[in-house]
Amino acid sequence: MCNPFEEIVNVVEDIVDGVVGIVEDVIGWIIPMPEIPDFSQQNSEQQARGVLVNKFTANGHIPIVYGTRKVGGHVVFLETSGTDNQYLYMALVLSEGEINDITSIQINDNTVTWSGDIADNTQITVGSGDANFYDGASLITCEPHFGSDSQTASSLLSTLSSWTSNHRLRGLAYLAIRFEWNQDKFGSLPSVTAIVQGKKVYNPNLDGTVTGGSGSHRKDDSSTWAYSDNPILQLLDYLRNERFGMGIANSYFDSNFADWQTASDVCDANITPYSGASQIDLMDSHIVIDTSRKAIDNVKEFVRGSRSYLNFSSGVYNILVESTGSASITLTEDNIIGGISVSSKSKNSRYNRVIVNFTNPDKNYQSDTAQFPPVDETGLASADQHATMKTADGGLLLEGRFDFSMFTSPYQAQEMAEIILRRSRSSLDVSLKTDATALDLSIGDIVNITHATPSFSAKPFRVQNLTLNSDHTVSLQLSEHQDSFYTFGTQQEVASIPNTTLPNPFTVQPPASVTLSDQLIQYNDGTVIVALDVLVGASPDKFIDFYQVEYKLSSESDFIIYAQGSGLNHRVLNVVDQSIYDVRVKAVNTAGVSSTYVSAQRTIVGAIAPPSDVTDFSCNVSGQEAHLSWEAVTDLDLAYYNLRFSEELDGTADWQNSVALVEKISRPATSISVPSRKGTYLIKAVDKLGNFSSNATAIISNVSGVLNFNSITTQSEHPTFSGTKTNVVLLDGALELDSSELFDSASGNFDTNTTRFFDSGANNADFLSTGNYEFANVIDIGAKHTARVTASITQSSDNPDDLFDNKSGNFDDASSNFDGDTPANCNAHLEIATSDDNSTYTDFRNFVIGEYEARYLKFKVVLTSRDLASTPVVSAVTVTVDMQDRIFSGNDIVSGTTTKSVTFTNPFKSGNYALGITGQSMATGDYFTVSNKTINGFDVAFLNSSNSGVSKTFDFIAKGF
Numbered sequence: 021m022c023n024p025f026e027e028i029v030n031v032v033e034d035i036v037d038g039v040v041g042i043v044e045d046v047i048g049w050i051i052p053m054p055e056i057p058d059f060s061q062q063n064s065e066q067q068a069r070g071v072l073v074n075k076f077t078a079n080g081h082i083p084i085v086y087g088t089r090k091v092g093g094h095v096v097f098l099e100t101s102g103t104d105n106q107y108l109y110m111a112l113v114l115s116e117g118e119i120n121d122i123t124s125i126q127i128n129d130n131t132v133t134w135s136g137d138i139a140d141n142t143q144i145t146v147g148s149g150d151a152n153f154y155d156g157a158s159l160i161t162c163e164p165h166f167g168s169d170s171q172t173a174s175s176l177l178s179t180l181s182s183w184t185s186n187h188r189l190r191g192l193a194y195l196a197i198r199f200e201w202n203q204d205k206f207g208s209l210p211s212v213t214a215i216v217q218g219k220k221v222y223n224p225n226l227d228g229t230v231t232g233g234s235g236s237h238r239k240d241d242s243s244t245w246a247y248s249d250n251p252i253l254q255l256l257d258y259l260r261n262e263r264f265g266m267g268i269a270n271s272y273f274d275s276n277f278a279d280w281q282t283a284s285d286v287c288d289a290n291i292t293p294y295s296g297a298s299q300i301d302l303m304d305s306h307i308v309i310d311t312s313r314k315a316i317d318n319v320k321e322f323v324r325g326s327r328s329y330l331n332f333s334s335g336v337y338n339i340l341v342e343s344t345g346s347a348s349i350t351l352t353e354d355n356i357i358g359g360i361s362v363s364s365k366s367k368n369s370r371y372n373r374v375i376v377n378f379t380n381p382d383k384n385y386q387s388d389t390a391q392f393p394p395v396d397e398t399g400l401a402s403a404d405q406h407a408t409m410k411t412a413d414g415g416l417l418l419e420g421r422f423d424f425s426m427f428t429s430p431y432q433a434q435e436m437a438e439i440i441l442r443r444s445r446s447s448l449d450v451s452l453k454t455d456a457t458a459l460d461l462s463i464g465d466i467v468n469i470t471h472a473t474p475s476f477s478a479k480p481f482r483v484q485n486l487t488l489n490s491d492h493t494v495s496l497q498l499s500e501h502q503d504s505f506y507t508f509g510t511q512q513e514v515a516s517i518p519n520t521t522l523p524n525p526f527t528v529q530p531p532a533s534v535t536l537s538d539q540l541i542q543y544n545d546g547t548v549i550v551a552l553d554v555l556v557g558a559s560p561d562k563f564i565d566f567y568q569v570e571y572k573l574s575s576e577s578d579f580i581i582y583a584q585g586s587g588l589n590h591r592v593l594n595v596v597d598q599s600i601y602d603v604r605v606k607a608v609n610t611a612g613v614s615s616t617y618v619s620a621q622r623t624i625v626g627a628i629a630p631p632s633d634v635t636d637f638s639c640n641v642s643g644q645e646a647h648l649s650w651e652a653v654t655d656l657d658l659a660y661y662n663l664r665f666s667e668e669l670d671g672t673a674d675w676q677n678s679v680a681l682v683e684k685i686s687r688p689a690t691s692i693s694v695p696s697r698k699g700t701y702l703i704k705a706v707d708k709l710g711n712f713s714s715n716a717t718a719i720i721s722n723v724s725g726v727l728n729f730n731s732i733t734t735q736s737e738h739p740t741f742s743g744t745k746t747n748v749v750l751l752d753g754a755l756e757l758d759s760s761e762l763f764d765s766a767s768g769n770f771d772t773n774t775t776r777f778f779d780s781g782a783n784n785a786d787f788l789s790t791g792n793y794e795f796a797n798v799i800d801i802g803a804k805h806t807a808r809v810t811a812s813i814t815q816s817s818d819n820p821d822d823l824f825d826n827k828s829g830n831f832d833d834a835s836s837n838f839d840g841d842t843p844a845n846c847n848a849h850l851e852i853a854t855s856d857d858n859s860t861y862t863d864f865r866n867f868v869i870g871e872y873e874a875r876y877l878k879f880k881v882v883l884t885s886r887d888l889a890s891t892p893v894v895s896a897v898t899v900t901v902d903m904q905d906r907i908f909s910g911n912d913i914v915s916g917t918t919t920k921s922v923t924f925t926n927p928f929k930s931g932n933y934a935l936g937i938t939g940q941s942m943a944t945g946d947y948f949t950v951s952n953k954t955i956n957g958f959d960v961a962f963l964n965s966s967n968s969g970v971s972k973t974f975d976f977i978a979k980g981f
Contacts, residue, residue: 071308072213072385074112082192084264085115085218086257087249087306087426088123090385092213093194097187099180108199109177112212115308116264117167117193120217120247125162125195127153127210128526129384132160140166143176152205152527155616159200167193191263204614205526218306220245221257224277225284231276239270239277251305251426252284252339255322255330259337264311266319272337279338286341287326293431294513300429302508303327306379307426325426327439329464340464344503347480348461350468351454357493361451362474371420371444372409374437378427383519387425390433392441396512409445420444430514442505450481450498458494461486466501523563528615531567532557534605536622538595540656548656548708550626552592552601559607559615566608574600574621584608597627597709631655631705634717641696641723649691650717653705661685662712663692664702665868667812673700675716679813680849681868695869697810698722710886729808729902730981732801732929737793737881738814738896747791748883755848756818757787757883757891787885792851793894794880799901803955804856805929806873807903811850813881814896819845819889846885848892850899853878877901903929903981910976912940915948915962917969922976923957931955933980940973948974 071083074092085091097111114122122138124131133150135158136142145158153159163176167189174196177183199210222245226235238244248254256277258265273280290299305325309318323330327342373391380388393406402408410417422440427433450469461467461483468478481498488494535555542548556567569590570579579602583590595601601624604617636651648663663682666673681701685692694701700720704713737743739753749758801807851864854874861878879899883892908924931954939948945965952959962972 074211074213081310081312082113082264083115083311084258084309085119085193085216085307086221086254086309087304088215088217088381088428089306089308089379090126090213090215090381091115091308092211096189096194097177097183099182101180106201108201108210109180109183110197110199110210110212111174111177111183111189111194112197113189113192113194114214114216115167115193116219116311117171117191118169118220118242119166119193120220121166122164122193122195123215123217125164125215126213127160128206129211129213130524130526132162134162138162138164140164140168141171152524155202155205159202159205161198163196165189165192165194165196167191203612204528207526207611207613217247219247219254219257221248221250221253222260223248223250223253223284224256225281232278232281233276249301249304249306250284250287251303251307251322251326252280252287252328252341254305254307255319255326255328255339256280258309258318258322264309266315268337272332272335274336274338279340283326283328283339283341286343291508292510293429293508294511297513300431302435303432304429305426306428321426325424327436329462331462331464333462338462340462342464342482343506345466345501347466347468347478349457350470350478351452351457352470353472355454355457356471357453357455359452360469360471360473363449365444365447365449367413367416367418369444370413371418371441372413373406373417373419374441374444375419375421376427376433376437376440377421377423377425378430378433379425380430381428385428388430390430390437392434392437394434394512399512431511434511435508438509439505442502443499446502446505447500449500450496452496452498453489454494454496456492456494458486458496459488461494461496467496467498469498525563525609525611526613528564528607528609528613529559529561530615531559531605531607531618534603534618534620536601536603536620538622538624538626540626541593542656548627549594550597550624552595552603552622552624554590554592554603554605556588556590556605557618558588561607561609561615563609563611564607565610565612567605568608568614569603569605571601571603574602579604595624595626597624599624627657627707627709628711630711630714631658631707633713633715634661634703634705637701637703637717637719639701639719639721641721644696645693646696646701646721646723647691647693648701648703648719650703652688652690653713655705655707657707657709658687659706659708659710660687661689662704662706663694664704664716665697665699666702667697667699669699669720669722671700671718671720673702673718673720675702675704676816677814678702679811679868680847680866683866696721696723697869728905730905730930732807732901732903733799734898734900735795735797735799735879736896736898737795738898741793741897743796743880744794745791746793747788748793753895755793755881755883755892755894757791757846757885759786760788760888761786787888787891789888790882790884792880792882793897795878795899798858799877799879799899800858801875801877801901802929803927804873804875805903806871807877807901807929808869808871809852809867809877810869810900810902811867811879812896812898812900813848813850813894815848816893816895817846818891818893845887846883846890846892848881848883848894850897851880851882853880905979905981908978913974913976915960915972915974917962917971919951919959919961921952921957921959924955924978927957928955928978928980930981933978936977938975940975942972946970946972948972 072090072092074095076095080094091114093112093114095110096113099109101107130152132153133147134144135147136144138144143161143163146153146160148154161176163174165171169190171188171190173185173187176196176198199206222239223237224230224233226237227233227239228235236244259268287301287303289302291302292299303326329340331338375389375391377387377389379385393400393404397405424433424436463483463486465483466480467483469476469481470478480501482501483496484499485497486494537553539551539553540548541551554569566584566586568581569583570581571592572579582592600621602621604619606617607615632653632655634650634653638649640647663685664678665681666678681694682692698721700718702716702718704716706712741750741755747758748755849866852867853861853864854872855861855876856874858876864880881894881897885891910922935958937948937960939962948960948962950958950960962970964970
């Protein structure tokens with residue numbers, strides 16, 4: 021079989037090493053300057069960036085990844101689905117397969133946090149902890165394929181009719197991805213990269229069937245191979261691969277791959293890069309092979325990255341890593357034919373600083389540099405420092421730059437720079453011709469030279485070129501060898517340089533908060549509406565362009581975009597009372613990308629919130645009237661004030677145990693005059709929805725007025741309440757509204773009705789709306805009089821449904837006060853009807869205190885419930901009838917000589933009244949007598965000293981009730 025390298029290189033002449041051209045180039049990376057192949061015409065930075073780019077081409081060359089590298093890929097399939105193009109499907113080929121693993125995936129330079137491990141032929145979605153591509157749900161679904169020859173078609177892409185079961189992409193590592201459209205996350209076609217643990221390779225050291233090997237690897241069974249970052253094993257794989265490599269048969273290698281085992285062991289030797297560091301390999305390779313290049317150029321990349329020599333000798337390929345070693349033979353003047361040529365390095369191949377470009381994972385797999393001497397060279401001997409070497413070179417800066425993109429370790433890169441520099445400064449070149457003794461040498465071997473002229477005594481040299489001459493002599497080109505060049509010197513730890521973190525336009529910080537409140541607003545025409553106020557907490561993001569405020573009723577599904585602007589205060593008008601509103605706000609940056617939403621919810625209480633308590637409540641008594649005044653309540657939905665009275669004087673009066681004095685005092689009034697009584701006046705504001713102030717404001721008055729009142733009668737109905745009951749019941753000595761449903765009339769079984777209580781019926785709001793109790797007896801004051809009637813009622817309230825644990829909804833969303841609003845939802849008051857004949861009565865009307873002209877007084881208690889869930893509980897009812905003192909008088913009345921009868925136009929209730937009479941022109945001994953004193957009048961007679969009747973003119977005054 022012919023030598024494939026001979027065909028590729030087209031080597032002419034009878035040269036023992038068919039890959040002399042390769043070796044010359046490989047060694048040329050040190051001395052002389054290399055022949056730069058096509059791929060290296062790009063600078064290292066462009067190469068590194070190019071590997072990460074997504075390419076859109078139908079016939080692009082698929083790269084090969086050995087070791088671990090971050091790569092882009094070839095987009096070989098791109099299609100949207102649905103009439104609205106909601107989903108974008110992509111097939112991105114990363115490399116030839118089969119690869120070992122994909123450790124991470126980046127979308128638009130953001131590493132995705134997945135919901136599970138990245139595994140071959142397994143769909144994964146974005147985890148909820150990912151801030152970039154999770155927006156209530158995963159926006160990306162990915163299905164990796166590692167590139168086995170037996171892999172099946174992607175189930176993710178197979179949902180499209182254009183991707184069938186035949187689209188298997190066998191032997192190619194690729195990502196099947198589905199993106200869900202989201203304007204805030206994808207401003208354009210997504211860019212995808214992945215960190216790939218590359219191709220699995222054969223390792224003869226792990227093959228138990230070859231000498232020196234031990235393990236399960238088999239050279240012709242790729243399923244037994246494993247991931248490796250060893251450059252020798254990667255080169256061996258590339259040389260043997262028939263699909264994308266050289267396709268060299270196993271017969272062109274030693275059956276045991278002995279020198280390949282030795283060379284790989286050299287690369288895997290453990291070194292400590294700096295004091296205290298964990299050990300690393302002497303040489304690793306993490307390389308992306310461009311399959312568009314000539315295969316021979318790719319071979320050169322492996323060879324130069326491993327400091328090795330690839331020879332074809334005796335029909336097989338051998339590999340040798342340039343490292344420490346000993347000579348295989350010694351050539352003396354007995355073997356050397358003719359003269360010996362010795363030369364030192366020229367200025368063009370001598371360096372006092374060497375810079376090596378490598379691929380740095382800590383810098384997003386971009387190109388970086390390491391150098392020798394290092395920037396911090398304080399730990400080096402003076403002779404190895406740059407200034408010393410530069411002085412020795414006549415003050416010239418001799419700087420060499422070399423690309424080793426397969427290196428990802430700055431310590432391995434600096435070691436390579438040091439070897440290059442030391443060889444350039446201390447290496448002699450020798451040319452000579454020898455006899456047939458040198459026929460056993462190969463390129464890269466070490467040979468000792470002993471020669472008197474240059475004073476060489478077993479001086480080691482490494483073979484760089486070997487030519488078999490027609491006269492059976494051998495021409496050698498040698499370079500000086502020093503073992504010390506290959507001893508790894510401890511380096512300084514690479515300084516941690518903070519990354520430059522630029523703002524990610526697709527990551528927007530949301531608003532800090534959103535706070536909701538509501539209030540009433542009054543227009544000029546008096547119209548009052550409820551407004552929802554939205555306060556946005558500013559986002560800490562400095563690139564925010566505006567905020568978008570959206571709202572909806574919680575019962576609706578779609579939000580309404582209400583405002584877009586930079587302002588933080590927004591007001592939604594005409595919201596509905598007692599409704600629940602959802603509000604969400606997002607920040608939008610100058611690139612048009614939105615943040616996540618910040619949400620809040622509020623139950624509108626603008627008009628259902630209790631009105632403010634009344635303030636500055638005062639009382640001034642003037643005559644028989646109490647003049648009450650207060651400060652106007654500022655609530656816009658104020659309807660009126662409610663005034664009550666209690667006879668308590670010790671500060672214990674409360675709202676529910678008082679009686680209504682004035683039901684409605686319309687706004688804007690802030691004062692009222694009422695009959696003066698001793699007791700407590702209480703006032704509350706009431707809004708348009710009937711909500712009362714949370715707390716009653718009270719004032720105590722100890723002055724009842726200047727007139728004297730006389731008690732006529734007091735009638736109490738408690739505790740028996742024996743009068744007529746309509747829609748009310750007597751329970752535990754108190755009156756309550758009756759329920760609309762009898763306990764026994766409820767449907768179902770008692771034990772199964774777990775949502776209700778024993779004493780509250782089977783339904784909510786079970787009370788009748790109104791009921792009354794009519795006093796057992798009519799009050800008869802004896803005659804038609806003007807009397808003052810005063811009511812006293814003791815009441816509380818009850819709502820069996822309104823237990824704390826029985827309330828629905830959230831506690832904070834309740835519209836009532838913490839301690840309930842039952843007293844505002846039910847009430848009991850007294851009504852009065854009057855008659856002169858106990859037959860025809862007036863209609864019943866409300867009263868608390870008042871003067872009525874009648875003989876017969878009839879009373880009833882009216883109980884009402886506004887919400888049908890509350891009932892007043894009336895425990896005591898008393899009515900007091902009294903009459904104020906009245907004065908009747910007459911003057912200049914002529915008595916005549918007999919008895920004079922005086923009749924009152926308005927009789928007294930009681931005959932126990934005071935009477936005063938004054939006679940005019942009374943003579944000495946004149947006097948008068950009063951008789952027949954009744955409620956209707958009296959008789960008077962004037963007499964002289966002889967007890968004879970005389971006529972006198974008199975005045976009188978009568979005071980009573």
